[in-house]
Amino acid sequence: MHDEWSQAVDAHAQAADRLIEAVRLGKPCAPIRDLVSTAAGGYAVQEINTRRALGEGRRPVGRKIGVTNALLQQRFGIDQPDSGMLFADMAYGDGQPMPLERFLQPRAEAEVALVLGADLRGGPFTIADVLRAVEFALPAIEIADSRIADWDITLADTIADNASAGAFVLGGTPVPLMGLDLRAATMTMTRGGAEVSTGSGELCLGNPLNAAVWLATRLGPTDHALRAGDVVLTGALGPVVPAGPGDVFEARIEGLGSVRAVFGK
Numbered sequence: 001m002h003d004e005w006s007q008a009v010d011a012h013a014q015a016a017d018r019l020i021e022a023v024r025l026g027k028p029c030a031p032i033r034d035l036v037s038t039a040a041g042g043y044a045v046q047e048i049n050t051r052r053a054l055g056e057g058r059r060p061v062g063r064k065i066g067v068t069n070a071l072l073q074q075r076f077g078i079d080q081p082d083s084g085m086l087f088a089d090m091a092y093g094d095g096q097p098m099p100l101e102r103f104l105q106p107r108a109e110a111e112v113a114l115v116l117g118a119d120l121r122g123g124p125f126t127i128a129d130v131l132r133a134v135e136f137a138l139p140a141i142e143i144a145d146s147r148i149a150d151w152d153i154t155l156a157d158t159i160a161d162n163a164s165a166g167a168f169v170l171g172g173t174p175v176p177l178m179g180l181d182l183r184a185a186t187m188t189m190t191r192g193g194a195e196v197s198t199g200s201g202e203l204c205l206g207n208p209l210n211a212a213v214w215l216a217t218r219l220g221p222t223d224h225a226l227r228a229g230d231v232v233l234t235g236a237l238g239p240v241v242p243a244g245p246g247d248v249f250e251a252r253i254e255g256l257g258s259v260r261a262v263f264g265k
Contacts, residue, residue, distance in 0.1 A: 008044075011035040015160055016048040019147045028104050028149035031157050039082070042159030049162065050085050059088040061231055063219070064142060065211045066163040067155070068204045068235030076155040081205065083215055084163025086231055092169045095260045103145045103166055106243040108261055109236040110189045110197060110251035112182055112208040113140035113170055116230045123220030130212045133226075136174035137182070139253045141189075141261040142233050143167040144240060168233055171259035183207040185254040187237040191247055199238025208234035 015032040022029035036045055054060070067073055067081045092098050100106075117135030145166025148157055158164045182201040189197040205211045211234040219225050226232065237253070246265040252258040 008041070012041065012044045012048060015045045016052075019045070019161055020049060020052070022104070022147040026101070026104065028147055031148050031152055031154070032160050033154050033156050036156050036160055037154075039078075039155055039159055042082075042156040045160035046084065046162055053085070053087060060085055061088050061091065061229075062086040062233070063215055063226070063230065064163055064165050064168070064233040065215055065235045066144075066158065068211050078155055081211060081214060081235065082155065082159045082163050083218070084159075084165040086165065086168065086233065090165065090167045091231075092167060092261070094169060094172050095262055096169070097262045097264050098143070098167060098169075100245055100264045103143065103243075105146050105151060106166055106263070107144045107240045108189070108191075108243045108247075108249045109142050109144060109240040110187045110199075110238060110253065111140045111142050111236055112185070112201065112204070112234050112253060112256065113138045113168075114208070114212055114232045114234060115174070116226055116228050116232070118228050120216040120226040121220055122225075124217040125213055125220060127209055127213055130209055130216060131177060133216075134177055134212075135228075136176050137180065137256055138174060139171040139251055139256040139259040140233055141169045141249055141251050141259055142236070143169070143243065143261065168231075169259055169261040170231070171257055173257050175256050180255050182209060182255075185237075185256070187251060187253045189238065189241070189249060189251040191241060191243075191249050196241045196249075197238040199236070201237060204235040204237055208237075211235050
């Protein structure tokens with residue numbers, strides 16, 4: 001039994017090293033599913049690289065939720081989303097240029113961001129708990145990025161790779177949730193003025209708040225419980241779009257306004 005545990009720990013460390021090396025070299029790596037095949041294993045790898053990031057002085061500022069679309073869940077053969085860490089150095093302001101060289105295979109997706117005004121420790125939590133804890137919402141564009149070549153990922157691959165997190169852009173006008181219907185909120189995203197993605201809050205686990213409840217409940221009993229000030233990216237509201245040099249994306253979300261993600265050339 002001890003040998004099996006030791007082998008698993010070694011495999012997790014090897015997977016974490018492979019992903020870090022991809023970042024260091026600026027070159028996507030082979031999938032890590034030869035080393036890790038389960039969601040639990042993926043989170044163990046993610047935790048190794050999270051601890052490394054914290055050791056380097058990177059500041060955690062929240063979480064992203066992934067795989068919130070029913071079709072994606074069917075593809076992965078799962079019944080729940082996944083999550084990854086957000087750090088301060090991943091955040092960009094509305095319209096602030098992002099250096100393309102920081103990404104390997106960027107894709108843009110429009111999301112609802114929730115910013116907490118209270119901790120969510122313990123749990124399990126309800127929609128009412130989350131509504132009380134959220135201070136305001138913002139329109140957001142997440143830049144998903146994979147360290148794994150050609151986005152050839154399974155669930156274990158993406159979880160290990162920090163849920164394929166790259167960067168995120170937040171709008172600058174906070175909106176309280178009072179009176180907002182996030183389920184019905186429509187989203188349109190353009191690239192260079194041409195429409196490239198449409199959707200609504202309903203495509204994110206039925207309602208972005210459902211995603212937030214799942215995350216708060218999963219993290220609540222752990223050392224990584226959501227805290228006041230955390231940003232929660234609740235998941236894509238529509239199709240994800242590849243990004244390239246000089247691209248300018250603008251996402252408009254009903255009730256929340258708009259936000260722009262600008263890529264350098």
